[in-house]
Amino acid sequence: MKQLNTYDTKEEGEAALAKIDEPKRLASERDSTEVIYNLFGTPSWGNFYKLGMFDLDTLKTIVEQKKNGQPYDEKKHREIITMLQYVAKNFELEIPVHWM
Known part of the structure; x- marks a missing residue:
């Protein structure tokens, strides 16, 4: 798995997570007072297409x-x-x- 994208909100991250194929994972990361959500999964053209990238x-x-x-x-x-x-x-x- 590799990091495919980063999202500003948990909702955006979870919506993206639901679109892609397994294996996949959403991990939060705190930087000062902000939290970002990193989407990890299999890098494939299909997953990138599903994410609108x-x-x-x-x-x-x-x-x-x-x-x-x-x-x-x-x-x-x-x-x-x-x-x-x-x-x-x-x-x-x-x-x-x-x-x-």
């Missing part, structure tokens, strides 16, 4: 448009892929070829 919902739309020969935002596609390359490196994931 890294514009994966937008990428899904772009990939569908591209696949169907429809016009799509090429600049946004490049931006998302660039970000995902960084994410993939940090979490030891591979970007699916059909996303490119």
